Amino acid sequence: MSQISLQNVTKRYGNLTTVDRVSLDIGQGEFVAFLGPSGCGKTTTLRMIAGLTLASEGSIRFGTRDVTDLPPYLRNAGLVFQGYALFPHMTVAQNVAFGLEMRGIDRTQAQRRVQEALALVKLDHFAHRLPKQLSGGQQQRVALARAIVYEPEVLLLDEPLSALDAKLRHEVRTDLRRLQSRLGLTTIFVTHDQDEAIAVADRVVVMSAGKVEQVGTPREIYQRPANRFVAEFIGLTNIFAGSIEAGGSFLTEGGERFAVSSERGAAGVTAFAVRPEQISLHNGLGASAAPGLGALPATVEDVIYRGSLTEVVVRTSSGMPIVVHRQNAELPSENELRPGQQVVASWPAGAAMLF
């Protein structure tokens, strides 16, 4: 039995459809990320689950309970807002106690649970401070404690890390993931940051223009993107426009020819894609590989050192740029490439993606 279930959930504003027939089942204790560019409908979907926006069509269930038309205060969801929305006139403890108070839980029990929740987010010594006396990261943790203290059926997080700086964000998302799995909280996390989604979620829901493009584990959406949008949105991808020839290989618009595995039919294929880290470069002078079929002669254009990896931009004879990532740990430094050098680019047959 799924914990949260969306059936053809749609939101329309006049003629504008911002969320278009989204269907999704989320299991008990699962951590799901809604990922997409801004305006893709991910936040609207989250708000419909919280009850802050009512669905125009479709249904939403929490367990066996149909909550489609219920107001937010009858749903029992916990929500962490992007700006945290802490009550400025209440102390940290009063903020966290609010949900318990609304549920009529008696004072002594509420106090104990507030203490427990604050201990979970390591803020037990800040109970009597006001929100404005806390740092951004601390405020974020108060917002989290406030949303989980009353044991909601689902925890909803709307870009909760976007207001934090890069280092803190990394730390907080690790803590968040640990807390989530320890408490077994069913969680939906909205983000536009693919790294964040891939790092925290059990499953990622990629959205664009109100529609779900793909639902899958982080590995699935990265390695087997369902379409060109997902391939381009998640990670970096080299994409070649073209079509499948009669012989079964892919012919780019520039005239390069690549071998393809036949798991996908030729009909409707318009692009060939390969990830930068799948490509290896060989010194063009020593290489005897024949041109074509996944071994592509090219000229090095740019070499950018990026710490753990080196990004190399090469250009094919037809003028197409290709980005290649090389792990620095695997390469002796004397093997460095220089702009102008002739190389041959190749990749394993299974690395190719067709759209």
Next chain:
Amino acid sequence: MIGGCILAFVMVLAPLVAIIWVSFFENKIISFPPTGYTLNWYAMAWEMPRFRDGFATSLKLGVLATAISLAVGIPASVVLARGRFPGREAIQSLLLAPLIVPGIVAGAAFYMFLIEVEIVTGIQVATTFTGLAIAHSLIALPWTVRLVTASLLGVDPQLREAALTMGARPFTAFRRVTWPVIRPGVVAGALFSFVVSFVDLEKSLFLVGPGTTTLPIVIVNYLEWSVDPTIAAVATVQIALIATGLIITDRYFKLARAF
């Protein structure tokens, strides 16, 4: 910059200081410098029933007008600040209109309206306390709406949404979260409502009757016949009352935050 500030400050304060000073002059005919100082004018003013009654009328009227303008203005502001409906702008302008219409015109118009009501219903309202109270509520309303709307717009709408998701019903969310945050604005609105009602002259001019004459009108009537420090004493009491109100409220609600 600093020079300008000082100049503005002096220009604002000079008349007030002059009036307070004159109220202590010994001479009946106001002349500089005074021959001595006395508190007699305050006693004199207190002994004149018209000042006492005028003061009482203005005080009652101010409190009542404030109460009515809050009762009407707070819900109106909530709708204006939150709602998205056709005609919202128009209603907003309409509620602020009394600020634009010259007081004497508005007063005359309101007087004629009350007379029409009398003709139709046969109930006298034009020179009664009821008529005045309605008029003063209208004087106060734009201030309440303006200040309360401004403070509502300053509240993060997510605060209310956070309260709702945590299980608060809309009214509880308002009482526990929105209200404490907008309270300074509401207090400022109430204070301004009271002050504009308390000092209003032009709009009340046509509407007062025997037994319902407000303090500013009593002052004007008195000034027609005599100019002596009694008037200065009455004005000083008026100034002191308003200043006390402002200072006390500022202590508790930090009025500066409402603007």
